[in-house]
Amino acid sequence: MEDTNQRIIAYAESGDVKAAAELLNQMYADAQSQNNSSRFADIDSYTSIMNGLLDQQTQLINVINQERNEIEADSNTTMINEHSFESNERGAAKVMSLAEMANDLLIQMEDVSGVSDRYSSMRGNVVNDLRNASLQPTSHHYDLAITVFSNAATVARDTNYSSPSTNNAPYVAQRWLQRMETLALNSQSGVTPSVDSYYHVMEAYASIGNGAMAIPSNKNKAPILAQAVFEKLKQNTNLIPTVREYRLLIETWCNSTCKEAAYKATGFYMIMLRLFRAGDEEMEPRLEDGKIVLEAWSRAINKHSARRAQTVLNAMEKLVKHKKTEVRPDMDCYKYVLIAMSRSKVSDVGANVFDLFNTMEEDRIFPDTACFDAAIETFKNCSRRSKAEDAETYANAAETMLKRMEREHDRSSVSTVLPSSITYTNVIQALAIRKTKKAAVNADRLLKKMEEQYAKGNESMKPTRDSYVGVIHAYGNSGAESSFIHANEVFQRMIEQYSNGNEAAKPDVCAYHALIRACSRAAKNTSSADQQRQALVLSIATIQDMKKSDINRPNSKSYLLLLQCCIQLLPSGSERAKALRSIFRSCCKDGLVDQQVLNEFQLSVSPDMYHNEVVHSAHDYNGVKALPESWTRNLGYRVRTQTEDGVSKRNPIISVTGAVIASTAYNDHRMRRRWSKVNQKLLQGGRM
Numbered sequence: 001m002e003d004t005n006q007r008i009i010a011y012a013e014s015g016d017v018k019a020a021a022e023l024l025n026q027m028y029a030d031a032q033s034q035n036n037s038s039r040f041a042d043i044d045s046y047t048s049i050m051n052g053l054l055d056q057q058t059q060l061i062n063v064i065n066q067e068r069n070e071i072e073a074d075s076n077t078t079m080i081n082e083h084s085f086e087s088n089e090r091g092a093a094k095v096m097s098l099a100e101m102a103n104d105l106l107i108q109m110e111d112v113s114g115v116s117d118r119y120s121s122m123r124g125n126v127v128n129d130l131r132n133a134s135l136q137p138t139s140h141h142y143d144l145a146i147t148v149f150s151n152a153a154t155v156a157r158d159t160n161y162s163s164p165s166t167n168n169a170p171y172v173a174q175r176w177l178q179r180m181e182t183l184a185l186n187s188q189s190g191v192t193p194s195v196d197s198y199y200h201v202m203e204a205y206a207s208i209g210n211g212a213m214a215i216p217s218n219k220n221k222a223p224i225l226a227q228a229v230f231e232k233l234k235q236n237t238n239l240i241p242t243v244r245e246y247r248l249l250i251e252t253w254c255n256s257t258c259k260e261a262a263y264k265a266t267g268f269y270m271i272m273l274r275l276f277r278a279g280d281e282e283m284e285p286r287l288e289d290g291k292i293v294l295e296a297w298s299r300a301i302n303k304h305s306a307r308r309a310q311t312v313l314n315a316m317e318k319l320v321k322h323k324k325t326e327v328r329p330d331m332d333c334y335k336y337v338l339i340a341m342s343r344s345k346v347s348d349v350g351a352n353v354f355d356l357f358n359t360m361e362e363d364r365i366f367p368d369t370a371c372f373d374a375a376i377e378t379f380k381n382c383s384r385r386s387k388a389e390d391a392e393t394y395a396n397a398a399e400t401m402l403k404r405m406e407r408e409h410d411r412s413s414v415s416t417v418l419p420s421s422i423t424y425t426n427v428i429q430a431l432a433i434r435k436t437k438k439a440a441v442n443a444d445r446l447l448k449k450m451e452e453q454y455a456k457g458n459e460s461m462k463p464t465r466d467s468y469v470g471v472i473h474a475y476g477n478s479g480a481e482s483s484f485i486h487a488n489e490v491f492q493r494m495i496e497q498y499s500n501g502n503e504a505a506k507p508d509v510c511a512y513h514a515l516i517r518a519c520s521r522a523a524k525n526t527s528s529a530d531q532q533r534q535a536l537v538l539s540i541a542t543i544q545d546m547k548k549s550d551i552n553r554p555n556s557k558s559y560l561l562l563l564q565c566c567i568q569l570l571p572s573g574s575e576r577a578k579a580l581r582s583i584f585r586s587c588c589k590d591g592l593v594d595q596q597v598l599n600e601f602q603l604s605v606s607p608d609m610y611h612n613e614v615v616h617s618a619h620d621y622n623g624v625k626a627l628p629e630s631w632t633r634n635l636g637y638r639v640r641t642q643t644e645d646g647v648s649k650r651n652p653i654i655s656v657t658g659a660v661i662a663s664t665a666y667n668d669h670r671m672r673r674r675w676s677k678v679n680q681k682l683l684q685g686g687r688m
Helices: 002-014 017-034 043-073 089-113 139-158 164-184 195-207 216-235 243-255 261-277 287-299 305-321 331-342 349-362 369-385 388-411 421-431 437-455 465-477 483-499 509-520 529-548 556-569 574-589 595-604 607-613 664-675
Strands: 619-621 624-626 639-643 646-650
Touching: 002 017, 002 043, 017 043, 017 089, 043 089, 043 139, 089 139, 089 164, 139 164, 139 195, 164 195, 164 216, 195 216, 195 243, 216 243, 216 261, 243 261, 243 287, 261 287, 261 305, 287 305, 287 331, 305 331, 305 349, 331 349, 331 369, 349 369, 349 388, 369 388, 369 421, 388 421, 388 437, 421 437, 421 465, 437 465, 437 483, 465 483, 465 509, 483 509, 483 529, 509 529, 509 556, 529 556, 556 574, 556 595, 574 595, 574 607, 595 607
Parallel strands: none
Antiparallel strands: 619 624, 639 646
């Protein structure tokens, strides 16, 4: 029997784990048939086979990773060789089968040694009455089982392989860790979990948020489960978490789609910083640690994301400034902060943009296109959300940043800075906020430059719908005489651009509305009655063009803008009243009368005209004077009403006073929908 044990060990150490396992299983069967516990293989035989399984896993994983790296390095490679299968599903399946073999061996050891008599959660399927206490597993065996399942989960993620076994691998690793924690309560067992034990379970859980197992629920579950294991590690008074566990948690949170992912990752990053400042040299953060946290903030949907990204960046800069570390923030770090700022809705978030660029310049960090684009977009957003004086400052800053970007581009023929149509469009939209003639002219100059570059074949400078609408708004806000004429010229160029094949410049309803708004502002820009009349004629012609269009048909907003345009451009009197009546009748004919149109018409005409045009045509609905159904037929929605034949749908019901009349059937429908919502037992204003 001793010779057989030596043969098992020899086979396992030589890499022939299959032969070793066959001998061990034969010894197990002989012991059962002879009812002799001394016939079981010894613990060294089990250990050697489990070590051999881990070694085989490691070799397989190295081959898989090598081939994956070769594929990434050469996307055109066919990878036809004898090991090619190991980088696909069969390779991952083989790694998983090795883990299951190790799992079966450990269960067998627990059964024979009697451990499973007290802890039956991992007991084998075959009842075994023979006992041999010498086969009681040690910490090494449990750690090895955890490691092989962690490896299986990680490989499945990396190869996009999914199966019930690989999906369950992290939970099997967790159960073995729990067994170790339970055994550790008995000092005589000699089993205690190590930091590695917890780390490998965390690593297994981290894998369920990526690859083939990366369904939304798992992607959110991964960091929560990994952190739960980490918290148990912290509760173990005999163990101290290392930098490896902190980095894994940061990476797992950053890779998840949880709403608080960036916040959680920042918390662990700041703990690492605090421990490092306190003298723990091992906790020194790497550049990659700070970078992935900043990247997470650049994706976060959080009104404080820009401020918190700057906090992380400042912490990285302070470490360098105080000579605590040589790890300096690179261009990507600043880029992620700028992107977070560009996505922020805080009105003054752009105040530090130039400071960031100056810091980069001092550290000889050269910003790329994404940095400049994010900075310009930040200035554009701030100009839209700030008060007049600050808005103009941010608009000027956007234009200044574009000039700086163009200088960087002209400085080198191989520059990484390349302005695009997105860059110019953001500056154009910022200039539209300034409300000056100079700003409008500059915006148009940028648009013409885009048109010229695109005509020469530069696809990155293709003018878009937003480019043209931005310039139209800039002229409309400019306060200059004949601004509506310039706005119309830009609009005609937009139509021509689309006719020539530029789909991105396709006019939409917003473009037509922008032109009508530019016409309505002619009353403020000029005192000439002829020009004001010309602006009104242009706005009416714009609506007529929309009616002829198959796509950009006028809506209720179109008629509301035309009514306001008429009020602005015509003096009070019979001529304006006739024009307003004509516009309102056209709106009724098109079935586009909504509350705003009705209220605007009521406020701008005499009571007699309103009575003749509206009240006189109204009909009774449940005791309320309501507009004819044909006037609201094209508003885009229908409401439920109760009829003799049951519940049906009809056009919106609007009273002559401009109030929307909600039917009993509609109110009941809304209440039933609220009742059907999950976990909503109490309804405000309703019943339980």
